[in-house]
Amino acid sequence: MLDVFACGRSGGSHPQLAFSSHYAYANSIVFRLDKDFVSTATFGHNETEFQQPHHLILNLAIGGNWCGHPSPDAIDLPWGAKKTMEVESVCWYQPGGAQSLGLTNAGFEQGLTGWDTWSPNGTGSAAISETYNGGHSGSFHLTHWTSGSPFEAWTYQTKSGLQAGTYKLRAWFRKGGTFDFARFQVKTCGSCAASVSDLGTYSGYTLVETPAVTVPANGYLEFGLHSKAPTHNGSSFIHMDDVERVRL
Numbered sequence: 194m195l196d197v198f199a200c201g202r203s204g205g206s207h208p209q210l211a212f213s214s215h216y217a218y219a220n221s222i223v224f225r226l227d228k229d230f231v232s233t234a235t236f237g238h239n240e241t242e243f244q245q246p247h248h249l250i251l252n253l254a255i256g257g258n259w260c261g262h263p264s265p266d267a268i269d270l271p272w273g274a275k276k277t278m279e280v281e282s283v284c285w286y287q288p289g290g291a292q293s294l295g296l297t298n299a300g301f302e303q304g305l306t307g308w309d310t311w312s313p314n315g316t317g318s319a320a321i322s323e324t325y326n327g328g329h330s331g332s333f334h335l336t337h338w339t340s341g342s343p344f345e346a347w348t349y350q351t352k353s354g355l356q357a358g359t360y361k362l363r364a365w366f367r368k369g370g371t372f373d374f375a376r377f378q379v380k381t382c383g384s385c386a387a388s389v390s391d392l393g394t395y396s397g398y399t400l401v402e403t404p405a406v407t408v409p410a411n412g413y414l415e416f417g418l419h420s421k422a423p424t425h426n427g428s429s430f431i432h433m434d435d436v437e438r439v440r441l
């Protein structure tokens with residue numbers, strides 16, 4: 194998996210950046226703009242030649258299908274002035290497999306085995322494993338939903354005895370409707386503040402990551418989906434599937 198980050202959408206007068214997938218032959222690429230997910234693309238480049246060591250090429254292309262094509266006047270500069278592309282960092286890592294790091298029932302194919310749900314007000318039954326609209330992989334996914342009653346549910350898994358290091362969680366989400374909050378989050382102790390990624394609205398399965406967290410030797414992680422929905426939320430739902438725990 195290759196993560197592609199770029200900045201510029203919120204820059205007002207700055208030209209928007211366009212991405213091209215033609216220069217990388219990973220089997221999937223996640224595109225982000227100003228840290229927001231733009232798109233996830235999966236490719237079939239699994240031929241032998243694409244499994245060899247290869248290079249990243251960073252270039253600046255102005256305009257594209259996602260952000261439109263600016264007119265030449267909009268990007269014209271005085272004679273002698275230059276446009277620059279500033280690259281803050283390039284991240285390259287192998288995908289952390291849920292199995293390799295010991296996540297239990299990462300795809301919810303065994304119901305809620307390995308997962309617990311907490312609720313402050315007895316509405317934890319909003320969290321279920323089901324097949325509605327299909328899983329990201331397999332048949333089942335986690336769902337947070339009720340037919341219309343308000344709820345708050347925190348569906349989580351814990352892992353202890355971890356090697357020292359920096360970790361993050363990844364999962365695939367669909368989400369619609371209205372929530373008081375909807376968070377993919379991770380904590381390094383039961384009473385620690387959570388590191389949170391607020392979920393957006395996703396009509397199709399979209400990859401979301403928690404912030405990276407650092408744990409000491411023999412460390413602990415508690416991670417999962419925490420959502421709270423108001424009354425009349427019958428059309429509000431979250432589906433989560435294929436959770437991965439990644440050690441960076």
Ligand SMILES: [Ca+2]
Nearest residue numbers: 300328331333
């Ligand atoms: Ca699944």
